[in-house]
Amino acid sequence: MLIECMNLLHEDYHIDPKKIKVFNNRYLFVIYGLLKEFDIGYIKDAFYSRTKGTYRTGDDNILIFTYDLNGKRHALNTIATFYHELRHYYQHNYKTNKFNLNSATLHMSENGYNTQPHERDANRFASRMMNKHRKKLSELTDTFNWNTTL
């Protein structure tokens, strides 16, 4: 499902599916964070289930947490988060002059609006793409069972 959403975007955004980790269990998300991250902000937000997605420059991985996928609105929310993190991937791999994201762990959480340029850019990109592909995305979310991964 997320792969289909990704394929709607330009090929620069087509990340290796193995680099996308989807969690629908908060505890696994927190444990993964404890093992892989030493970013206290990530762990804290994951614990309180505020984190919706993360992009790590170190291994180019995107982590998506689907904790509140009970309806279509939440499904679209997750896709927007996914697009946001894909934009960080793009910033890191194609826009290195503009955005210096070296050894960064960027996470998107519900509170704490971030005004840094790379976050504003990622938010703008996500809403632009949600609008552009609105029709296709609502078709996809109507038919998809969000309890399965990817």
Ligand SMILES: [Zn+2]
């Ligand atoms: Zn971000």
